[in-house]
Amino acid sequence: MMRGHLPGAALAAAVLILNLCGLAHAASGEDIALKGNAQGATPCSDCHGGHGEGQPDAGFPRLAGLNAGYIAHQLASFADGTRPNDIMGPIAKTLSAAEQQAVASYFAGLNPPLAAATTPAAPDPVAAGAVLAQRGDWSKGLPGCGQCHGPGGTGVGSRFPRLTGQSAAYIASQLLSWKKGARHDDPIGLMKSVATKLDDNEIKAVAAYYASLPLAGSTAPVTAPVASTTSPAATKPATGAATFTPPPESAIPNNKFGDMVRLGETIFTDTQHSAKGFVGNNLQCANCHIDRGRLANASPLWAAYVVYPAYRAKNGQVNTFEERMQGCFRFSMNGKAPPAGDKVLVALQTYAFFLAKGAPTGVNLPGRGYPKLKKPAKLDYAHGQEVYAAHCAVCHGTEAQGQSSARGDVVFPPLWGAKSFNWGAGMGSITNAAEFVKANMPLGEGGSLSDQDAWDVATYIDSQERPQDPRFAGSLAETRKKYHNSAMSMYGRVANGVLLGEKSPPSGILPQAH
């Protein structure tokens, strides 16, 4: 490794030689970071610290451990002005694309301790910030920060950077930049939208919360009293009017019943781990049931709970709520239904019961399921693909593979393929998917797509391979006849040259899964 003892000209010559040798990236990243470059870039370390640890009090962000793609993207944004910055703009412009990548990789590989801030966050905003960061405030369509940046803010991919390690001052300044429109390099306008929904105190709180977390991003528990202060219970729908509001988290009692409610909520939001033996893909219950099953028009648990037992044409029987949930595990979670009476089902049922407190039994409440959409004249796969690329891929991935956080939490669910819901799931119906997308996608931006966009992107998503229907009846034709006899299922149909279902990955929990 090169150390900082050579004069400038000698360094430039050395860089040139290394570039010519094709060895430039590793070396020049560190050199640029510590020495700047020959085109006049000052060393990154002047502001961001000798190990990329940042200067919390001065508002210079920590670069160490950020996703390399994210850093490179920021440098490009500084250079092209989409992230306007008087200091970084001129510096970024001196870096070639290869240099941007090199310096990004360099910082991504560092892991120094946290830089100490002289202004530790007061506990109150931290606590209030925890609610916003983890839960959001769906009464104004605000997702929790962690829903994109990962639980604990450890970062997801190249577009949702790590938040832990940054100072409160830096986080707050960036949120204000998005809000004011000074910064606008965010994917599909998500940060602009989110920041606009936050008032100044909320910005301070959420910034203080993330500044208080260790680098590994342990998630502070959201305690009931805190939850009550920000009223996350109000769950107004993006479209359609809901008449019912579930009780706030603060109403969960501190007794054994409350313990079961909390266990149910944990299973609902962290299904991967909390119901491990029953999940065969990378989904959580809360992926489709937004705001932890609270949000109207996103299949809220409270609306479902009160209408079961009910007859379901899907299996030709009267199903209890428990049996309905077993179906979720078998199809949507592509797993194995917990046996009747299993604690997983008891806990989920108790959680749903808690959310439904006060709701009238047996009554179809406004906000149940998704708002109906009028069927369009035409479903357009190609246009759906365009919609997907423009609005969905940034989170769900270009191949809908989903994305996990830096510490391994699945954050964005896969929408097709071996780790998504199987052909038997309700979301495999184009109608259901279109209605869900229209009301709820992109996250926090429900209602922003046109009806036709929603139908087409649903058509595109539901025209891809996914795990086989576990009720497979021996042939595609027979399975389609028995379980997919609707124009809204692409199962057994050809889309984009593929006979769907023919090469479906096996359904259920596979030996290699988890």
Place this chain on the structure above:
Amino acid sequence: MMRGHLPGAALAAAVLILNLCGLAHAASGEDIALKGNAQGATPCSDCHGGHGEGQPDAGFPRLAGLNAGYIAHQLASFADGTRPNDIMGPIAKTLSAAEQQAVASYFAGLNPPLAAATTPAAPDPVAAGAVLAQRGDWSKGLPGCGQCHGPGGTGVGSRFPRLTGQSAAYIASQLLSWKKGARHDDPIGLMKSVATKLDDNEIKAVAAYYASLPLAGSTAPVTAPVASTTSPAATKPATGAATFTPPPESAIPNNKFGDMVRLGETIFTDTQHSAKGFVGNNLQCANCHIDRGRLANASPLWAAYVVYPAYRAKNGQVNTFEERMQGCFRFSMNGKAPPAGDKVLVALQTYAFFLAKGAPTGVNLPGRGYPKLKKPAKLDYAHGQEVYAAHCAVCHGTEAQGQSSARGDVVFPPLWGAKSFNWGAGMGSITNAAEFVKANMPLGEGGSLSDQDAWDVATYIDSQERPQDPRFAGSLAETRKKYHNSAMSMYGRVANGVLLGEKSPPSGILPQAH
């Protein structure tokens, strides 16, 4: 057998001889019936027909097939004037007690076809009568006739005569007699009370219904439209104010969901047969949950449904409604809990869900369980025994063995002994039993006993042997410590010289049971 060819004096002599020989009963019964007696009694057959078939149009009741004890009791009542009757009074007075028994046994053994009435009942009152006869009208505390006379009115024991086979005219005339107070030989005033709650049209309807039934008492189904006309859904409590009314039976839809509701109701009211493998005693769900789970303050299903899942100290867990019902089968029904997800439980849950339609989830509704009673200074076993003899024994039997109808339906549940609930049941708590009795017993006469009477009779009932607690922990002391550690359980205590629990019959479904 003697035939009617001897002159009167010879007959009297023959009777005397037979009496002296100790062979009088069988012979004199038939003779009295067909010939009268020497003391001036006209032959029974003059009015009641040659085979005891009655004369429907003239209002003379059918005697054939009535319970012998019942007939003998009527003759005694005619004789002592508690059943005043210008014709029967003088005749009954000529009969010795032995002659009353003899003629009663004679008629009890006959089984001629129904006598044809020239005035067939119109269908409408029959249908309306079916509801009253089978369901009663609990909005005015009126039990169904069949709840004492047996389903189909085939009669129960010596105090609740067979109603089938009687003419509408006779049934109506008797109801009017009770109502007017002309007849008052009814056990614990039950018929006076019941008849007073019926208006003239209802009397006609219920009389027409029973007159329309075959002798074997097939029960006409209560159809939904009929049920709706008499609004049996209103279930006002005997004490305490209920704010919720379950939907009427007519609201059960004619689809597969409705089929499951109806199956649940059938299991609830005919648990013996409809949940056969899970019941180890002679009880039905509807024995404790009056008016088929509808009646407030009698543990109505609608109030229970909406408060589960709930934590129960009984098993230290959060129980779903399904698990709560499993407990009923294990303890109250002294049987075997149907496995989670079993159709029996699904049907019962669906029925409870239907009854709870519109009730707020998770809210403790007025009318739930039984109204609380203030604990008295003293519990008096001996006084409880007196209360039992005076108010309970007529239905439940002197040894609380319960009573079945002539065709074998269990009508009155056993309150202790091998065919009753076991030591683990909720009704084994003196508090629960006292509160149930106070609010609901005698049937249709809830609130008529004093609080002290209710406490004492509950103490008496719960101080008798019954099937062992299925959680038996190896010794009485250990079982008491773990499951009966309350002054309100007599388990493991001495009552009336018996160490309760020590000689309990085994719990559960025994090989010889059913």
